[in-house]
Each structure stands twice: as structure tokens, then as C-alpha cells.
Amino acid sequence: MAGYVGRAANRQSMIAIAIMLAILLWAFLGQENFRTVVQTVRSASRPVLEWYFVGIICFFFGAMLWLGVSRYYRVRLGADDEEPEYTLAAWLSMLFAAGTGVGLLFWSIAEPLEHFDSNPFQAGELQNPAALALRLTFFHWGLSGWAIFALIGLCLAYFSFRRNRPLTLRSALEPVIGRHSDGIIGRGFDVVAVIATVFGVTTTLGLGARQVGTGLNEVFGLPGSTWVQLATIAVIIAVATTSVALGLQRGIRRLSEFNVVLAGLLLLFFFVYGPTNHLISMTLEVSGAYLQKLPAQSLFTGATGGADWLNEWTIFYWGWWIAWAPFVGMFIARISRGRTIGEFLLGVFLFPSVFTFIWIGILGGSALHLQGEGVTDLISVVQEDEARALFVTIRELGAPSTLTTLVSGMAILLIAIFFATSADSGTLVINTILSDGSTTPPAWRRISWSIGIGLLTAALILAGGIEILQQTVVLAAVPFSVVLAAMTIGLFRALMSEEQDPRKGRKGRRPRQPWAGTDEPD
Numbered sequence: 445m446a447g448y449v450g451r452a453a454n455r456q457s458m459i460a461i462a463i464m465l466a467i468l469l470w471a472f473l474g475q476e477n478f479r480t481v482v483q484t485v486r487s488a489s490r491p492v493l494e495w496y497f498v499g500i501i502c503f504f505f506g507a508m509l510w511l512g513v514s515r516y517y518r519v520r521l522g523a524d525d526e527e528p529e530y531t532l533a534a535w536l537s538m539l540f541a542a543g544t545g546v547g548l549l550f551w552s553i554a555e556p557l558e559h560f561d562s563n564p565f566q567a568g569e570l571q572n573p574a575a576l577a578l579r580l581t582f583f584h585w586g587l588s589g590w591a592i593f594a595l596i597g598l599c600l601a602y603f604s605f606r607r608n609r610p611l612t613l614r615s616a617l618e619p620v621i622g623r624h625s626d627g628i629i630g631r632g633f634d635v636v637a638v639i640a641t642v643f644g645v646t647t648t649l650g651l652g653a654r655q656v657g658t659g660l661n662e663v664f665g666l667p668g669s670t671w672v673q674l675a676t677i678a679v680i681i682a683v684a685t686t687s688v689a690l691g692l693q694r695g696i697r698r699l700s701e702f703n704v705v706l707a708g709l710l711l712l713f714f715f716v717y718g719p720t721n722h723l724i725s726m727t728l729e730v731s732g733a734y735l736q737k738l739p740a741q742s743l744f745t746g747a748t749g750g751a752d753w754l755n756e757w758t759i760f761y762w763g764w765w766i767a768w769a770p771f772v773g774m775f776i777a778r779i780s781r782g783r784t785i786g787e788f789l790l791g792v793f794l795f796p797s798v799f800t801f802i803w804i805g806i807l808g809g810s811a812l813h814l815q816g817e818g819v820t821d822l823i824s825v826v827q828e829d830e831a832r833a834l835f836v837t838i839r840e841l842g843a844p845s846t847l848t849t850l851v852s853g854m855a856i857l858l859i860a861i862f863f864a865t866s867a868d869s870g871t872l873v874i875n876t877i878l879s880d881g882s883t884t885p886p887a888w889r890r891i892s893w894s895i896g897i898g899l900l901t902a903a904l905i906l907a908g909g910i911e912i913l914q915q916t917v918v919l920a921a922v923p924f925s926v927v928l929a930a931m932t933i934g935l936f937r938a939l940m941s942e943e944q945d946p947r948k949g950r951k952g953r954r955p956r957q958p959w960a961g962t963d964e965p966d
Contacts, residue, residue, distance in 0.1 A: 456631045457878045457889065460638045464896055471903035478907050486915045490755055493918065495745050497762040500925050502742055505591040507932050508789055511598075516939045517786030521598075522605040528782035537704070538779050539795050547764070548585065548803060549859055550651045553822075553837050554830040555581045555757075556808035557815065561823045564750025574812040575730050581808060582734040583741050584757060585800045587793055589765040592928070594792040596773030597780065599931045601788070605781045607938065610881030613637045613770065613927065619937035620930050633927050634877050637770045640924035641877075644767030645870040646901040647917040650910060651831075652863040653677045653901070658831035659856040662839075663849060674902050680860060681898030684867035685891055703865070706858045711806055713851050717841040718810035727805030734801075763918035766925050771866075771873045811837045867894060 471478045511517065520526060528535065559577035566573060599616040609615035614630035621629055653673040660666040660676075715723065746754040780788050811833065815822045820840045826833050838852050871894045875885035904913050 456635060460635045460874075460878060461892070461896075463635070463639060464642060464900065468896065468900050468903055471900070471907045475903075475907040479912055482912055482915050482919065485919060489919070489922075493759055493922070494747075494751060494754060496922075497759050497925070498743060498745050500929065501588055501592070501762050504595050504928065504932065505588050505742070507936075508591045508594050508598075508793070511785055511939075512789040512793075516942075517784065517789075519602075519785045519939065519942065520606070520782065521601040521780055521785070521788060522782045526605075526782045528780075528787075530779055535779060535783070536791060536795050539776070539791055547648055547651060548800065549834065549855070549862070550655050550831065551581070551585075552804045552807040552834075553811040554826050554833040555584070556804070556812055557822050557826045557833060558830075559757075560812055560815065561826075562753075564746075564753050574809075574816055575726065575733065577812060578726065578730045578805065578808055579733050579737065580741075580757075581804050582730060582801055583738070584761040585804060586734065586797050587738070588742060589761065590793055590797055592765045592769045593772045593776060594789055595928060595932060595935075596769045597776035597792060598785065598788060599935050600774055600777035601780050601783075602785075602935060602938065604777065604881065611774070611777070612877050612881050613931065615881075616931040616934045616938075617927075619934040619941070633930070636923050636927055638874050638877055640767045640920045641770045641870060641874055642897060642900065643917045643920035644764060644769075644771065645866060645897055646904060647764060647913045648768070648866055649677065649680075649863060649897070649901045650905055650913045652859050652866075653680075653905070654910060655831040655834070656680075656856055656859050656863070658829060659835055659852065659859070662832065662835040663852045663856065670905065673905060676860075676863075677898055677902050677905075680863045681867055681894060684864045684871070685894040685898075703858060703861045706854055706861075707803075710851065710855060710858065711803060713838075713843070713847075714806045714810050714841070717843045718806065719813050722813060723806050723809045726809045727802060730805065731801055760914050760918055763921035764914075766921035766928065767917050769924075769928070770877065771870050774873045774876065775869065807834075807837070810841065814840050867897060871897065 530538070556574075556577040559580045560573055563576065563580060565576060565580070596613070600611060600613070603609040603615040603618070604611045607615070609618065612634055614625045614634050617630055617633060618625040624630055650673075653676045656676045657666075657669075657672040660672065666672060744750070744754065744758070746752075776792060780791075783791070811822055814820055814837065820836065822833060822836060822840075825836050834855060835852050838855065839848055841848075843851070871890050874893050875890050876882065878889075879885040904916060
């Protein structure tokens with residue numbers, strides 16, 4: 445049996461590698477054709493995706509909210525008497541780390557400025573334009589996106605730690621497709637997850653390479669050309685590949701912890717040199733407006749106007765969150781053993797979202813204040829190059845020039861480390877899926893995937909830059925969203941089949957709260 449499983453896993457890996465190589469060669473050798481096909485398919489699918497992604501995200505969000513208040517909230521991700529693997533403080537700290545990344549650094553200033561300049565809601569809003577811009581950014585980085593991460597993390601943790609299944613996505617499909625979850629169908633779903641993850645990681649790496657290149661240009665005067673971006677990708681992927689080859693997981697973990705410190709220092713810089721009282725007031729006010737407007741915003745499909753904005757922003761973000769979900773979801777699952785479903789959902793929904801709102805409120809709020817007060821025209825900067833927004837904002841906050849240079853360099857280092865850890869961790873997740881849940885796949889396989897992801901990122905940048913990266917991640921997310929929907933159904937079916945033994949002293953009575961404790965057996 446073990447031999448069969450090993451052969452099946454190898455075939456699964458070969459199929460995934462073949463698909464990736466085909467896409468890589470197509471993007472490199474037929475750049476014009478690749479760009480045309482992607483744009484044509486994205487354009488043709490636009491009317492359907494406008495309602496499909498809106499509907500499927502609402503479904504995922506609603507499912508997670510219901511689980512959080514249902515009788516299943518006390519189900520433990522492990523044995524009934526199992527204690528959490530990490531302390532609450534350590535667990536929340538790691539969720540904090542999961543909530544930061546290259547994308548948040550890239551868009552926390554650029555996106556509010558773009559919404560401030562243009563959005564389809566301003567005419568009917570009494571809210572201040574800057575507050576509205578922040579609210580729309582909160583929406584794209586808030587609870588709806590984290591519902592996707594919570595869903596896949598919960599499915600992986602439940603079936604792996606409570607049902608003792610492999611730490612792969614197909615394990616969650618067993619209640620839906622039965623024994624086929626270990627056959628061609630189940631492994632096919634794993635391949636779909638791998639392809640979605642590859643495009644999610646490449647999109648993020650593309651954004652990171654662009655911002656590192658821009659930062660080097662702003663701080664050190666290096667030309668911000670495509671070739672600088674490609675050189676940045678080569679260097680960072682070389683670092684990630686070296687860590688893969690040498691097994692330096694402890695080093696990458698320490699880099700991640702170091703990045704949390706750098707992120708905190710960057711946040712403190714903006715908080716001190718920005719309009720502090722205004723930032724606190726604005727963040728609190730916009731958070732309330734976000735919660736008030738969340739239902740209507742979640743169901744906005746652009747049917748009566750604003751479809752271009754919806755496709756440029758919301759549909760891209762939902763595709764990106766879905767494609768990134770296996771990576772972050774598996775990380776969340778691996779640190780959540782022993783938590784109850786209620787604890788899991790509260791932590792994954794609330795803590796990272798609160799941090800994200802604080803981050804965007806302080807960085808984005810500072811940029812909007814500079815724009816509103818006429819200190820500098822940041823909107824023109826964003827229209828020219830979105831990646832410059834972070835560095836120009838740092839420069840215009842009025843700090844001493846030496847400190848400004850130091851903070852700008854720190855921001856570049858922050859992005860570069862996120863870049864390296866994302867590439868390394870993404871490679872680990874892909875190989876875990878393709879190795880039946882093993883966290884120690886062969887080194888050659890991890891090295892191959894690390895190099896392949898770097899090459900694919902470079903190929904997509906050459907084929908059409910950030911626009912092609914954004915379009916491909918949306919298209920890659922479509923089939924995986926179907927897998928996520930099937931996983932949701934599988935999770936609900938598995939929970940309904942949970943054994944509901946009465947508590948001690950109440951034989952013959954159906955308990956209102958199963959799994960409520962760890963009673964001693966009679």
C-alpha cells in the first residue's frame with residue numbers, strides 16, 4: 445500500500461511539474477501569444493466572474509461565521525483532551541506574522557490613494573473621501589479575505605489532527621467523494637491547488653520585485669528597469685533556494701521574527717511622524733464604517749455601475765486571496781493543533797484583521813493626510829508608479845534626512861525578507877501537498893520548485909508585467925474556488941457525523957453541547 449501511495453504521489457508531482465513547465469515555456473517563448481490569450485480569456489469571463497466571485501466569497505464568509513456560533517464551535521482540532529500546541533500569545537504572534545507580507549506593504553499606501561482619486565461610490569456617500577478610500581481598502585484586506593484563509597486552515601487542521609488524514613487538501617474531500625479522495629480525482633484537486641498556489645506566490649513576488657527595484661532607485665539611484673526587477677528576483681530566489689537546499693528552516697523562522705520587528709519599527713515611524721491624533725481617530729471611525737457597510741459592500745456586483753472598478757480591485761483581490769489560501773491556510777493549520785473551532789475562528793478572523801486595519805489606517809492615513817493638506821501630490825506619484833508611493837510618503841513625512849534614508853532602507857530590507865520567506869514557505873507548502881502531507885520532501889524537489897517559481901515570475905513580468913500577473917492569478921483562482929467550495933461541504937458533512945456521546949451522568953440524553961469537556965470514562 446505504501447508503495448502505491450508513493451507512486452501515486454510521484455505521478456501527481458510529475459503532472460504538476462509538467463503543467464508548470466508548459467506554462468513557463470509558453471510565457472517565455474510565446475510572450476505575445478500568452479499575453480493575448482490571458483487577456484482574451486479574462487475579458488470573456490468578466491461578466492461571469494463579477495457575480496461568481498462576489499457570491500462564492502459571501503458563501504465562504506457566511507459558512508465560517510455560522511461555524512463560529514454553531515454548536516460545533518467547541519469541537520477541538522485534535523483529540524478531545526488535547527491541549528493547544530502553542531500558548532495563546534505565541535499563537536497570536538504567529539497569526540500576526542501570517543497577516544503581513546509584500547502585498548500589504550505594496551498596497552497599504554497606493555490603494556487608498558487610488559480610491560481617493562477615483563471610486564464609484566463617492567457620489568452617493570456622505571463620508572469624507574479620505575475615510576471612504578480607507579474603508580474600501582479595509583474591505584479588500586479585512587474579514588472577507590481572512591474567511592478564505594480560515595476556511596482552508598480549518599479544513600486542513602480538522603481532517604489532519606482530528607481525523608488523522610494526510611495534511612493535504614484532498615483529505616477534506618473524503619466526505620464528498622469518498623474513496624476517490626485518495627484516487628485520481630482527489631489528487632487532481634491537489635494539483636489544482638498547487639497551480640493556484642504557484643500563481644498566488646508569483647503575483648506576490650512580482651509585486652515585491654517591483655517595489656524593491658523602485659526602492660533601490662529612490663534611495664540609491666539605481667535604475668528602476670525591468671532588468672533590475674529580474675535581477676532582484678534572481679538574488680532573492682537564490683537565497684530562498686539556498687535555504688531550501690541546506691534546510692535552514694530555523695534561519696527562515698528567525699528572519700520572519702526579525703521581519704515582525706522591522707514591521708513594528710516602520711509602523712512606529714509613521715505613527716510618530718504622521719498626524720498621530722488624526723490617525724487614531726480616522727482608524728477608529730473607518731473601522732466602524734467598514735462594519736456598518738460590510739453587507740452591502742460584500743454584495744456589490746457593479747450591475748448598475750462601477751463594474752470596471754469592481755474588476756480592477758475586488759475581483760483581483762478575491763482571486764489573489766483564493767490563490768494564496770493554500771500557503772497561508774496550511775501555515776495556520778500547522779500552528780493551531782489543540783484549538784477549538786471557536787478559538788480558531790476568533791483568532792484567525794479578529795486578530796490579523798485588527799492588525800491589518802491598524803497598519804492601513806496609519807500608513808494609508810498618513811499618505812491621505814499629506815495629499816489632503818497639499819504637502820505633495822501623491823496621486824500623481826501613484827499614477828506614474830504605484831511602487832513609489834511608500835518611499836515618497838516616507839520622505840515627505842518630515843523626518844530628519846538621515847532617519848528617512850535609514851527607514852527607506854529598512855523598508856527595502858523588510859520587503860526583501862518577506863520576498864525570500866514567501867518563496868521558501870510557498871515551496872514548502874507545494875511540496876507538502878505533493879508529498880501526501882510530508883513536511884520533509886526530497887531536497888531536489890523543493891529546489892526545483894523554488895527555481896521554477898522564480899523563473900515563472902520572471903516570465904510573467906516579461907510577458908506583460910503586473911497586469912498579466914493580476915489577470916493570471918484571477919484565472920488560476922477560478923478552478924480552485926470550486927475545490928474550496930467542495931472542501932466546505934466536506935467539512936460540514938464531517939462535523940455532522942461527529943460522535944455525540946452524552947456527558948457523564950446524563951446517559952440517554954442528547955447533549956446540547958457535544959465535545960464540551962473531557963469527562964472521565966465510567
